[in-house]
Amino acid sequence: xxxxxxxxxxxxxxxxxxxxxxxxxxxxxxxxxxxxxxxxxxxxxxxxxxxxxxxxxxxxxxxxxxxxxxxxxxxxxxxxxxxxxxxxxxxxxxxxxxxxxxxxxxxxxxxxxxxxxxxxxxx
Numbered sequence: 001x002x003x004x005x006x007x008x009x010x011x012x013x014x015x016x017x018x019x020x021x022x023x024x025x026x027x028x029x030x031x032x033x034x035x036x037x038x039x040x041x042x043x044x045x046x047x048x049x050x051x052x053x054x055x056x057x058x059x060x061x062x063x064x065x066x067x068x069x070x071x072x073x074x075x076x077x078x079x080x081x082x083x084x085x086x087x088x089x090x091x092x093x094x095x096x097x098x099x100x101x102x103x104x105x106x107x108x109x110x111x112x113x114x115x116x117x118x119x120x121x122x123x
Contacts, residue, residue, distance in 0.1 A: 001034060009033050011042040014069040051079040054086075059093040 002013040007025040010016045020042070023033040033039060050065040053075035057063075065071065066083040073082040083089070 001030070001039065003030075011039055012067075012069075014067050015042075049081055051075040051077075051081045053077060053079060053082060057090070059090055062093045063089045 001022070002010050002016065003025060004010070004016065008021055009023050009025060009028075009030070011020045011022055022036050022038045046065070046068050049068060049071070054060055054065045063083075063086075066085060066089065070085060071081045071083045073084045073086070074080055075082045
């Protein structure tokens with residue numbers, strides 16, 4: 001959700017359009033708007049409009065299909081609704097995964113986590 005300078009609240013910062021306005025902070029609480037039927041529908045629609053290609057993707061747990069505003073490509077099987085940054089996100093998330101896991105181990109304070117190093121550091 002996003003709150004504009006005049007207090008208007010929209011479902012998302014990429015959807016500041018009249019049909020996505022869910023209220024105004026001068027008239028309703030943020031909690032009420034977050035739990036509104038319109039906002040719940042917006043959230044459900046983000047998931048319900050994903051192509052099967054996304055749902056079966058190995059990095060779906062990280063990107064969750066990304067923003068619906070940018071889902072204007074076709075999946076390899078021809079289904080509509082693929083995010084145009086999909087290929088780049090897959091590349092990024094697959095390549096940073098081992099480093100994110102190491103960083104998480106270090107943050108959790110696990111004993112003897114593998115050293116954190118970027119690929120160029122390990123040559």
